[in-house]
Amino acid sequence: MTDQIEHKIQVFNTLTGKKEDFVPLSGKTVKIYACGPTVYDSSHLGHARKEIVWDTVQRYLRFLGYDVIYVRNITDVDDKIINRAKERGIGPDRLAREYTYAFWRDMDALNVASPDFEPRATEFISQMISFVQDLIKKGHAYESGGDVYFDVASFKDYGKLGKQNLEQLLVGAREQVIAQETLSQLKKSPVDFALWKSAGKEELGWPSPWGRGRPGWHLECSTMVKHILGDTIDIHSGGEDLVFPHHENEIAQSEALHEKPLAKYWLHNGFIQVSSEKMAKSLGNFKTIQDLLEQYSADAIRIFVLQTHYRNPIDFSPESLAAVKAGLSRLIRAANLSQVENENGNHSVISPDSEKVEKQFRADFEQAMNNDFNTAIAISLLYQLSDHILALKDKQVQDRNHLSALLKEYAAVLGLKLTDRRKVVDTETSEKLVELLLDMRQKAKANKDFATADTIRKSLTDIGISVMDTPSGANWEAG
RNA sequence: GGCGGCAUAGCCAAGUGGUAAGGCAGAGGUCUGCAAAACCUUUAUCCCCCAGUUCGAAUCUGGGUGCCGCCUCCA
Incomplete structure (x- = not known):
């Protein structure tokens, strides 16, 4: 038993802008941190895409035999949560709990596996405070009027992930900060970002060396990565909008403190668009997961998402989702053909032709997935295998059952259940x-x-x- | 203004140097009392436009057009 796995996976690394060979830091252990939801509202198809994509990646790595440690956080302290809670006249903790449960329900319905660890920001307040103290000690952060800011000028690599140039950023940031006069007095530089924000007595907050306050948005991820996975992890993933500033700032905080890379591979998924505009709560053009599940099965939604490469945008339309739903029935049929076995037959004996089909299928599927998780090809292979299965005659029951099982095995790698519901009536x-x-x-x-x-x-x-x-x-x- | 991405059939979508995967829809057929379903077959001389490199380009280079994202909360 070797601790190396012989698979030539290539992944597109946002940090280098190139496709690279995937080589884990340590043997066959793969540490993944995926930025999770801010729980202030219902999840929509865009959130579903992110979760489905990274769920599929971790499923595939496990399928190959990697020991995956998959961490996905829940952001339960944040301005959006505080504001929404105020509007509803309830406590922020109650609002966060409500939408955490809703998120779990949605993920379960979409067959998104539970992560190995699912830390909430509020569980790591004291670690975050220590993190900030250490940054201050190292000269990368400063206290100002009860807030603590990261000193961007002190971190020479700032902008390396988002390919941002500090001078350009200063031009843009200056105008915004000037608009908010208090901030411009507190910050040494307009691009400095908050690690800790002071909070009034009535507001959500925790005691800290700088007075009562709450953590800045980027801090939780850096802190939780450090405490759960360590200083450097293999994969850090999220939506492409997080590249800058969120992940950039995580890098600044963690790498300034540890003086080693935060993550070896930075992977980002593209957005769902509606009529070529992004689907976003602020644009009001979103479809919630619950809405979609009323009309479409989890399998249909997953195929809809995975039939496009994860880095490309998907333009949502009811028609394209309906097209998936129509096509899915063939996969379901092929996966659930007569399960009657020939009682005298040896189940493991199949024809050379089917053996060849199986061998080719496994090789093609893995080749597709190894190429930066090309799920679009993987799905097309499921269809081709279905055609083989459906073309087999009734007397080749063993072959048919064998290949049906193969289809289900690989469909499951994509999180598809292919459950036969054709005869289920409500x-x-x-x-x-x-x-x-x-x-x-x-x-x-x-x-x-x-x-x-x-x-x-x-x-x-x-x-x-x-x-x-x-x-x-x-x-x-x-x- | 800075950074990045995309443009392939009626629609969705792979393909990054060797002659266009797959899905939906459409067409023809098998089956059938009729119908539907199912199954089989079929559907891009060509990949936004122009120029170039090459024996050869959807794929590389240069220019152009259109669309989108990030730089402020966003998956």
Whole structure:
């Protein structure tokens, strides 16, 4: 048993702007930190994309045999949460809890696996305070009027992730800070960002060496990475909007303190757009996950997301999601063909042709995924395998079952369940079915065809539905 | 203004030097009392435009056009 894994995975690293060979820092252990949600509102399709993409990546790495430690945080202290809670007249902790539960429910529905660790910012306040103290000691941060700011000028690599030039940033930032006069007095430089913000007695806050306050947005991720995973991790991921300033600032804080890289690979997913504009709460053009789940299965939503490469934008339209839903039925059928085994047959014996199909499929799938997680190709391979399965004759049951199992195995790597729901009928439809039978019975009675009418009533009784004739028509109840 | 990305069939979408994956929709067929479903076959002489490099480019280079994102909260 070797502790190295022989797979030539290549990933696009935002830090270098290039596709690079993926080589974990330590054997087959892969430490991943994915920036999670700020829990102040319902999650929409854009959030779903981010979670589905990185869930799929960690599933694939585990599939290859890596020991993945996947950490995804919950941001439960933040201006947006505080403001929203104020609007609703409830405490910020209660609001955060409400949307944390909603997020978990959505993720579960989308078959997004739970992370190995899911720290909340409020659980790491004391570690964040220590982090800030250490930065002050090293001369990278300064206290000013109860706030603490990161001294961007003290970190020479600032801008390396977002490819930002400090002078250019200063031009833009100066105007904004001038607009907010108090800030311009507190900060040494307009680009300096808050590590710790002072808070009034009535506001959400914690005691600190600089007085009562709360952490800045970027601090929690740096701190939680440090305490849960260590100074340097393999993969740090998130939406592309986080590249600058969020991840840039995380790098500044962590690398100024530790003097070593925060993450080896920085991976970012593209956005969902609507009519070529980004889907965002601020634009009011979002579809919540709950809305979508009313019409589409988790499998359909995952395929919709994964049929586009994760770094490209996806233009959302109901039509394209409906197209996925239509196509998905073939995968489901191929994965759930007759499961009847030949009782005398040896299940492991399959034809050379099918063996060849299997071997080729496995190789192609892994080659696609190794190329910066090309899920679009991977999905097309699932369709091709389905065609093979559906083309097999009935007498090749063993081959068919074998390849169906193969299809399910690899679909699961993409988080697809391919559960056969074609014969599952909801309550409302069941009611309509009973009404339909009673209608036919009523017509039979009207035609004096009492034999048919009685057969219908007897058959319904046999399956547990009692029919009671009343002067105003037939009534029924189950059980 | 600075940084980055995208442009492939009616629609969605892979493909980054060797002659256009896959899905939806459409067309033809098999099956069928009719219908639907299913299954089979088929659908881009060409990849936004112009010029260049090359034996060869959707793929590389230069220029142009259009669209989008980040630089302020955002996944």
